Amino acid sequence: MMIVHGGPMKIPVYFARRFVAGESALEAIEAVKELNKDGIVATLDLLGENVSSHQQADDVVEEYYDLFKKITDSGVKSGVSLKLTQLGLDLDVTSCVERMRKILINARKHNLFVRIDMEGSFYTQTTVDVFIKLANEFENVGLVLQAYLHRSMDDAKNMAQKKFSIRVCKGAYKESSSIAFQSMDDIRTQYKNMVKILLEGGSKIGIATHDDELINWTKAYVVQNRIPSAQFEFQMLYGLRRKKALELAKEGFRVRSYVPYGTHWFPYFYRRLRERKENVFFVLKSLIADK
Ligand code: FDA
Numbered sequence: 001m002m003i004v005h006g007g008p009m010k011i012p013v014y015f016a017r018r019f020v021a022g023e024s025a026l027e028a029i030e031a032v033k034e035l036n037k038d039g040i041v042a043t044l045d046l047l048g049e050n051v052s053s054h055q056q057a058d059d060v061v062e063e064y065y066d067l068f069k070k071i072t073d074s075g076v077k078s079g080v081s082l083k084l085t086q087l088g089l090d091l092d093v094t095s096c097v098e099r100m101r102k103i104l105i106n107a108r109k110h111n112l113f114v115r116i117d118m119e120g121s122f123y124t125q126t127t128v129d130v131f132i133k134l135a136n137e138f139e140n141v142g143l144v145l146q147a148y149l150h151r152s153m154d155d156a157k158n159m160a161q162k163k164f165s166i167r168v169c170k171g172a173y174k175e176s177s178s179i180a181f182q183s184m185d186d187i188r189t190q191y192k193n194m195v196k197i198l199l200e201g202g203s204k205i206g207i208a209t210h211d212d213e214l215i216n217w218t219k220a221y222v223v224q225n226r227i228p229s230a231q232f233e234f235q236m237l238y239g240l241r242r243k244k245a246l247e248l249a250k251e252g253f254r255v256r257s258y259v260p261y262g263t264h265w266f267p268y269f270y271r272r273l274r275e276r277k278e279n280v281f282f283v284l285k286s287l288i289a290d291k
Contacts, residue, residue: 015269016265016266016268016269018239018279019237019238019239019240019260019268019269019272019279020047020238020239020260020261020262020265020268020269021238021259021260021261022261023261023262023263023265024261025044025046025063025066025067025070025261026070027261028044028259028260028261029044029070029071029074029076031238031259031261032044032076032077032078032257032259033074033076035257035259036076036077038245038246038249039249039250039255040245040246040249040255040256040257041077041078041079041233041254041255041256041257042076042077042078042079042256042257042258042259043078043079043080043081043115043235043256043257043258043259044067044071044078044079044080044081044259044260044261045080045081045082045117045258045259045260045261046060046063046064046067046080046082046086046260046261046262047260047261047262047263047264047265047268048060048083048086048262048264049083049085049086049119049264049267050085050086050090051085051086051087051088051090051091052090052091053091054088054091054095056088057086057087057088057091057095057096057099058099060082060086060087060099061087061099061102061103064080064082064103064106064107065103065106067080068080068106068107068109068110068112069110071110071112072110072112078259079112079113079114079115080107080112080113080114080115081114081115081116081117081258082103082114082115082116082117083116083117083119084096084100084116084119084123084126084127084130085119085123087099087100087103089123089126089127089130093126093130096130097130097133097134100116100130100134100141101134101137104134104137104138104140104141107140108138108140112140113140113141113142113165114140114141114142115141115142115143115144115165115167115206116130116131116141116142116143116144117144118143118144118145118146118169118171119173120173120175121149121173121175121179121180124149124151127143128143128155131143131164132158132162132164135162135164141165142164142165142166142167142204142206143159143164143165143166143167144166144167144168144169144208145159145166145167145168145169145194146169146170146171146172147168147169147170147171147181147187147188147190147191147194148170148171148175148180148181148182148187148190149171149175149179149180149181150179150180150181151179152190152194153190153193153194153197156168156193156194156197156198157197157201159198159201159203160197160198160200160201160202160203161201163201163202163203163204164203165203165204165205166198166203166204166205166206167205167206167208167235168191168194168195168198168205168206168207168208169208169209170187170191170209170211171187172271172275173271188211188213188214191209191214192214192217192221195207195218195221196221199221199222199225199227199231199232202231203231204230204231204232205231205232205233206232206233206234206235206256207232207233207234207235208235208236208258209235209236210236210237210240210241210244212244215234215244215248218232218234219253229252229253229254232254233253233254233255233256234248234253234254234255234256235255235256235257235258236255236256236257236258237257237258237260237272238257238258238259238260240272240279245257
């Protein structure tokens with residue numbers, strides 16, 4: 001039985017299997033092959049955040065090199081996602097940027113796109129700054145903006161001006177009301193306004209949500225405003241709303257699944273359980289069903 005590393009408890013990855021594609025890159029690639037068969041592309045994410053040594057951060061770079069090679073060798077349709085704290089942002093910004101540069105150079109050789117996930121608000125400004133620096137040098141990098149943060153509308157305007165590639169999500173961390181909207185209505189309103197600004201500016205965007213209201217709104221908006229299909233895609237997390245993803249793909253929309261894997265899965269798994277009580281039921285149900 002595999003044991004989680006670095007989590008607050010020792011728990012087998014078995015518990016997280018609905019949301020995590022496995023502990024190894026090869027298991028995750030197999031999951032992507034299945035998605036690709038259904039016309040869904042992917043972004044592979046090596047789970048991990050807040051590394052505590054330069055050695056750990058350097059190891060992550062090597063693991064991404066290895067992943068790029070495996071993506072190319074297997075021929076799967078996938079980009080990658082990562083977190084800056086996985087590359088040592090807590091240790092020092094300069095070496096984190098250098099690691100990102102190495103990753104982007106290597107990804108470019110493989111013709112792969114790298115998306116920088118957005119973490120808790122403590123990291124927002126630095127992540128935006130690092131991204132802008134890199135996006136001025138590389139075309140194969142994108143960022144995530146979180147609709148729950150008050151500041152995100154301004155960030156979206158800045159990103160749209162440069163036509164940078166942005167994934168828009170609601171935001172998965174617990175943030176205070178002084179900096180973040182707390183009601184679903186306010187978050188959805190800002191989400192829609194950000195999408196409008198980004199599309200108008202010519203950014204390529206990912207509509208990262210499982211929320212039917214936002215999905216249906218986007219579908220209507222892109223028709224009314226004649227948005228080219230190459231300018232947007234729907235994105236969902238591995239293991240969530242599989243039928244909906246399939247339905248969208250069958251309707252002809254580009255759909256991407258965020259496929260996380262690795263041994264450091266606990267914080268990601270915990271965020272999924274916290275944001276939706278049904279996710280706790282899924283886990284319990286699958287455990288009972290497998291007995
Ligand atoms: P939410 O949980 O708010 O639910 C809203 C409604 O959607 C529900 O009431 C229901 O109607 C419907 N719904 C949701 N899930 C459903 C289900 N499983 N089955 C049926 N109906 C369902 N966050 C972050 O902070 N930084 C990041 O970098 C990223 N990256 C990211 C990538 C991708 C591809 C996705 C999809 C999400 C992220 N997130 C993220 C997470 C994101 O911020 C957010 O926490 C989750 O997507 C949950 O918000 P939703 O809008 O999906 O639905």
